Amino acid sequence: MTSAGTPAHGTRHGRTGRPRSAEADRAILDATRDALVELGWSKLTLGDVAARAGVAKTTLYRRWAGKNELVVDAVAALFDEHLELPDRGGLQADVEGVVRQFAALLERPETKTALMAVVAESTRDPALRERIRTAIVDRQKALVLLGRERAQARGELPVETDPAAAARTADLIFDVIAGAVVHRTLVSAEPVDGAWARSFAALLVGGLTAGA
Amino acid sequence: MTSAGTPAHGTRHGRTGRPRSAEADRAILDATRDALVELGWSKLTLGDVAARAGVAKTTLYRRWAGKNELVVDAVAALFDEHLELPDRGGLQADVEGVVRQFAALLERPETKTALMAVVAESTRDPALRERIRTAIVDRQKALVLLGRERAQARGELPVETDPAAAARTADLIFDVIAGAVVHRTLVSAEPVDGAWARSFAALLVGGLTAGA
DNA sequence: GGCTTTCGCTACGAGCCGTAGCGTAACTGG
DNA sequence: CCAGTTACGCTACGGCTCGTAGCGAAAGCC
Numbered sequence A, B: 001m002t003s004a005g006t007p008a009h010g011t012r013h014g015r016t017g018r019p020r021s022a023e024a025d026r027a028i029l030d031a032t033r034d035a036l037v038e039l040g041w042s043k044l045t046l047g048d049v050a051a052r053a054g055v056a057k058t059t060l061y062r063r064w065a066g067k068n069e070l071v072v073d074a075v076a077a078l079f080d081e082h083l084e085l086p087d088r089g090g091l092q093a094d095v096e097g098v099v100r101q102f103a104a105l106l107e108r109p110e111t112k113t114a115l116m117a118v119v120a121e122s123t124r125d126p127a128l129r130e131r132i133r134t135a136i137v138d139r140q141k142a143l144v145l146l147g148r149e150r151a152q153a154r155g156e157l158p159v160e161t162d163p164a165a166a167a168r169t170a171d172l173i174f175d176v177i178a179g180a181v182v183h184r185t186l187v188s189a190e191p192v193d194g195a196w197a198r199s200f201a202a203l204l205v206g207g208l209t210a211g212a
Numbered sequence C: 001g002g003c004t005t006t007c008g009c010t011a012c013g014a015g016c017c018g019t020a021g022c023g024t025a026a027c028t029g030g
Numbered sequence D: 001c002c003a004g005t006t007a008c009g010c011t012a013c014g015g016c017t018c019g020t021a022g023c024g025a026a027a028g029c030c
Helices: A022-043 A046-053 A057-063 A067-082 A091-107 A109-122 A126-154 A163-187 A194-210 B022-043 B046-053 B057-063 B067-082 B091-107 B109-122 B126-154 B163-187 B194-210
Strands: none
Touching: A022 A046, A022 A057, A022 A067, A022 A109, A022 B109, A046 A057, A046 A067, A067 A091, A067 A109, A067 A126, A091 A109, A091 A126, A091 A163, A091 A194, A109 A126, A109 A163, A109 B022, A109 B109, A109 B163, A126 A163, A163 A194, A163 B109, A163 B163, A163 B194, A194 B163, A194 B194, B022 B046, B022 B057, B022 B067, B022 B109, B046 B057, B046 B067, B067 B091, B067 B109, B067 B126, B091 B109, B091 B126, B091 B163, B091 B194, B109 B126, B109 B163, B126 B163, B163 B194
8 A cells, every 4th residue: 555656745647637647667676676676775866766667757756756765665665565464373483473574675776775775865854764663664563562461362472461562672673573584684784594494593582482 | 912002903004104193083983972962873884983083084985895794893992992801709790790781781872773783784794793602702702701700609500611612601601691681772772771681680590490 | 538647768966086286384304 | 406206276167967948738627
């Protein structure tokens, strides 16, 4: 819904006039991902994207405010397609699964070069940060919340009664999981293999169940 | 040593001729940090930095290959000045301390906008990644190694006999700590306050001591 | 058929990049 | 002290990207 074509604000079509080509949206986002793979974030230009998409540069500017917004949407589509949380039967296995899924996304050259770049930009652009949050971050966080519910249903995690405290804990877990995977992949530049995912999941689950 | 003025490779001065002005190095790096604060990463231009530093643009290009390298050095100097690990008497307190120190660095507008930007660039530039590693990452990792040694001396952590396994564990801890702080600060865009640092440290220490 | 909006196209000023070329300044070795 | 070497400030330049404007044509709604 949110990620796919939908341009900047709320898609203020008046209901009259020539409608925007949905195929152009698709072509532009595809071209953006291709350009990210070939050129990387810094050398990607909107003129090049337009040419790849077979679309006039002006068309691109009518839908997206700039490079940042375009790339967020292009990358968010990948998160939509590849993030899910099948029940693997236990908390540690669920953590391992989500870690490997997220890592697989980050190993892609498109996301590798783009994700941290737009996050860096978002530190000076609240609107962009909000766009990243709704298009990418909230989807990831939903997996954390789902995983916790399951773990609580299994009796692996205690149920926190105070909703504020529960929210803080969920945020903490989210930052630890996502942060560790991002740091491992982009800063340490080491692959997230099975052994690492297992060690990390064991560490996290151990920490979560130690206090209880 | 590494971070301060020293330009790109090994500073190939022949021993003759006019020496490079050390003051110019300082002025350029200061100007770079100022420009980062005022303009942010994306709007920072080398021409502007040169003007601020009172230096010709050509001088700047003689010492640094480009924006990426310059900013890495400018930011690395901050890490040199503000990262240390006083013995706080216990593992959890040590973790809390390093978390708050790193968070304080990341709250600065210079580092906030610059650090992830150069990391994003480094995904397509091995030389840049190496520069980041030696100038920033290795310094952080040294704190982790020191903290572990102390904890082992106190008997809070087991001594791993296999050196390869010990290295893997240290890397894991490092990615978890640094990653969580970065993610909290830049992606979630929430402050690392005392409560968060305490919760995180408790989670990590709990996980590290759970298996033993 | 008239109204509205999007489309592709071309063209443009503006800004930044990275380099070249020059004359001058600073330091070293003979 | 002088010749050699290197860094410096300054100016100028071609090349690229940006983001916008203006046009006629196309594609829908009433």
